[in-house]
Amino acid sequence: MSQSELTAVPTPAKAAAEGALSRKAEHGADPLFVNRWSSRAFADRPVAEETLLAILEAARWAPSSNNFQPWRFVVARDAEQLERFHSFIVPGNLEWAAQAPVLILLLSSVEEDGKPNGAHAFDTGAAWAAIALQASLFGLNTRAIGGYDRVKARELLSIPANFELHAVIALGYPGSTELLPDKFKDRNVPSGRRPLDESIIWGGFSG
Numbered sequence: 001m002s003q004s005e006l007t008a009v010p011t012p013a014k015a016a017a018e019g020a021l022s023r024k025a026e027h028g029a030d031p032l033f034v035n036r037w038s039s040r041a042f043a044d045r046p047v048a049e050e051t052l053l054a055i056l057e058a059a060r061w062a063p064s065s066n067n068f069q070p071w072r073f074v075v076a077r078d079a080e081q082l083e084r085f086h087s088f089i090v091p092g093n094l095e096w097a098a099q100a101p102v103l104i105l106l107l108s109s110v111e112e113d114g115k116p117n118g119a120h121a122f123d124t125g126a127a128w129a130a131i132a133l134q135a136s137l138f139g140l141n142t143r144a145i146g147g148y149d150r151v152k153a154r155e156l157l158s159i160p161a162n163f164e165l166h167a168v169i170a171l172g173y174p175g176s177t178e179l180l181p182d183k184f185k186d187r188n189v190p191s192g193r194r195p196l197d198e199s200i201i202w203g204g205f206s207g
């Protein structure tokens with residue numbers, strides 16, 4: 001791989017979309033939203049800092065209540081940092097997540113100016129969506145991890161009490177499903193969704 005391939009922000013790659021060809025939009029949303037999916041397989045390829053920063057930049061522009069921007073990103077990308085993260089991810093997730101070259105713990109500040117911010121989790125969810133979609137546009141894969149020890153993570157990363165811990169995001173270039181442990185191989189495919197009309201309540205629950 002040339003140096004420029006390692007450092008350039010990649011143009012939209014087909015890799016993620018190819019894995020998601022089985023998905024169909026009911027109402028013509030942009031393929032960006034439909035084709036993003038969370039593979040457990042990561043390639044043995046580093047993510048250039050420029051690319052990582054561009055992905056986090058997308059999250060920076062997420063909307064938030066009062067523009068408080070409650071999100072914070074604890075990033076692990078060198079061997080020592082990754083090893084620390086691996087120590088609090090549950091074994092069933094670590095089996096695949098250990099291959100990810102970047103792990104990002106999403107936090108949110110639960111208060112602003114000494115007052116509780118009721119929208120901190122909602123807003124940080126928007127930031128996560130921006131990360132996932134920008135990564136997908138660059139041809140990178142993300143998979144969120146809720147299965148980790150939050151007490152241990154808080155302690156090991158010295159996270160202050162006024163931050164809530166959300167998911168760890170595994171980030172990297174998509175890898176080969178064939179190289180995953182056997183138990184994940186059949187499950188490593190794009191999932192479906194329930195029909196949209198089961199999620200819409202027109203007008204209100206009372207009809």
Ligand SMILES: Cc1cc2nc3c(=O)[nH]c(=O)nc-3n(C[C@H](O)[C@H](O)[C@H](O)COP(=O)(O)O)c2cc1C
Binds near residue numbers: 038148167190191
């Ligand atoms: C908050 C959150 C926590 C998750 N935790 C895990 C997890 O611990 N392990 C895992 O393999 N996947 C986890 N996932 C991935 C979801 O299972 C996945 O996003 C969902 O099945 C939809 O699939 P898709 O992202 O491929 O569309 C998590 C996703 C989110 C948003």
